[in-house]
Amino acid sequence: MTSSERPFLNRRLAEFGTTIFAEMSALAVQTGSINLGQGFPDTDGPEEVREAAVRALRDGRGNQYPPGPGVPELRAAVAAHQERRYGLLFDPDTEVLVTAGATEAIAASLLALLEPGDEVVALEPYYDSYAACIAMAGGTRVPVTLRPHEGSFRLDLDELRAAVTDRTRLLLINTPHNPTGTVLTREELTAVAELAVERDLLVVTDEVYEHLVFDEAEHIPLATFTGMRERTVTIGSAGKTFSFTGWKVGWITAPPALVSAVRSAKQFLTYVSSGPFQYAVAEALALPEAYFTAFREDMLAKRNLLSAGLADAGFEVFRTAGTYFITTDIRPLGESDGFAFCRALPRRAGVVAIPNAVFYDHREEGAPFVRFAFCKQTPVLEEAAARLKTLGA
Numbered sequence: 406m407t408s409s410e411r412p413f414l415n416r417r418l419a420e421f422g423t424t425i426f427a428e429m430s431a432l433a434v435q436t437g438s439i440n441l442g443q444g445f446p447d448t449d450g451p452e453e454v455r456e457a458a459v460r461a462l463r464d465g466r467g468n469q470y471p472p473g474p475g476v477p478e479l480r481a482a483v484a485a486h487q488e489r490r491y492g493l494l495f496d497p498d499t500e501v502l503v504t505a506g507a508t509e510a511i512a513a514s515l516l517a518l519l520e521p522g523d524e525v526v527a528l529e530p531y532y533d534s535y536a537a538c539i540a541m542a543g544g545t546r547v548p549v550t551l552r553p554h555e556g557s558f559r560l561d562l563d564e565l566r567a568a569v570t571d572r573t574r575l576l577l578i579n580t581p582h583n584p585t586g587t588v589l590t591r592e593e594l595t596a597v598a599e600l601a602v603e604r605d606l607l608v609v610t611d612e613v614y615e616h617l618v619f620d621e622a623e624h625i626p627l628a629t630f631t632g633m634r635e636r637t638v639t640i641g642s643a644g645k646t647f648s649f650t651g652w653k654v655g656w657i658t659a660p661p662a663l664v665s666a667v668r669s670a671k672q673f674l675t676y677v678s679s680g681p682f683q684y685a686v687a688e689a690l691a692l693p694e695a696y697f698t699a700f701r702e703d704m705l706a707k708r709n710l711l712s713a714g715l716a717d718a719g720f721e722v723f724r725t726a727g728t729y730f731i732t733t734d735i736r737p738l739g740e741s742d743g744f745a746f747c748r749a750l751p752r753r754a755g756v757v758a759i760p761n762a763v764f765y766d767h768r769e770e771g772a773p774f775v776r777f778a779f780c781k782q783t784p785v786l787e788e789a790a791a792r793l794k795t796l797g798a
């Protein structure tokens with residue numbers, strides 16, 4: 406093959422050429438649709454946190470390369486947050502690493518911890534960067550499918566156990582789970598932890614929605630379970646919790662040897678990022694409990710509004726216990742192909758959603774499911790619900 410015949414994108418990434426989000430967001434603009442596809446809030450986070458960023462910038466804090474592991478103020482704030490909320494003790498100097506959002510934390514963890522050929526067991530449907538990062542690291546993904554059971558998507562623990570082989574290096578867990586809204590229960594997490602200990606696996610756990618749990622659901626970090634702290638990389642992010650997704654401030658907490666490994670990869674990805682924003686996020690993490698409660702209640706009202714609207718429009722609506730996404734089943738509307746449905750929805754109803762199939766290896770498993778984001782202003786959700794109601798007509 407000559408260089409002009411050979412595709413530019415390498416084989417590892419060929420299947421990840423373009424994301425559905427670009428296509429759907431372009432469709433939203435073209436058709437003037439309400440975009441409930443991509444999960445970003447349409448209002449900014451707390452004013453005092455924004456002001457803290459302005460202050461840091463004006464005071465010349467973080468305008469030059471911050472320290473590789475993150476600014477000490479933020480590492481201390483992350484450690485204090487983990488202790489206050491979960492009783493988890495981490496040394497800010499050796500057990501916390503600041504990253505360019507959770508996205509870099511995921512990439513650096515997988516690039517650092519995997520050898521080519523290592524298997525990674527991940528919950529399917531999965532956040533889109535997992536598959537690409539496993540591929541970049543030369544790993545092999547082994548999806549375990551969450552399936553509908555009594556109104557929400559659940560993990561089959563026997564399937565999880567069966568997915569682990571002698572080549573498995575790592576479990577990649579996400580709770581609260583995007584896109585299904587599932588929050589793993591104490592029983593499920595106990596089983597995950599027992600399996601990890603029994604098979605001596607590393608665990609990378611994406612907990613960026615830790616503050617977005619509703620009703621009776623409780624977020625319990627995997628690192629709190631017996632035998633887990635020493636084998637777990639926990640990923641957090643300011644983007645979702647404080648509604649500043651553009652700032653790209655994330656972090657990991659893990660024992661020193663794991664932090665050191667992940668940092669080795671991270672230093673050659675971005676080295677450092679988001680200087681002044683790191684100081685602002687340090688202040689945000691120390692906000693009084695009232696902030697987190699109000700944020701959760703606001704999002705809960707939005708979940709209720711959009712869930713009711715979707716049910717009214719004829720979708721089967723799965724219970725969202727956490728995150729800001731609702732997964733629906735389109736079969737009650739006489740549809741079965743989420744891709745076709747989502748491509749047509751902007752012109753049919755003026756709303757954009759995402760076909761869950763893009764988050765599956767087993768595309769057929771995800772075919773009838775469609776995801777809507779509810780992190781939008783109330784009038785926007787009301788208008789979306791009104792538009793969707795025309796679907797049945």
Ligand SMILES: *Cc1c(COP(=O)(O)O)cnc(C)c1O
Pocket residue numbers: 505506507508509532579583611613642643644645650653654655
């Ligand atoms: C949004 C999201 C991320 C990325 O977080 P950033 O901090 O914006 O990089 C990672 N994991 C999940 C499950 C997400 O939904």
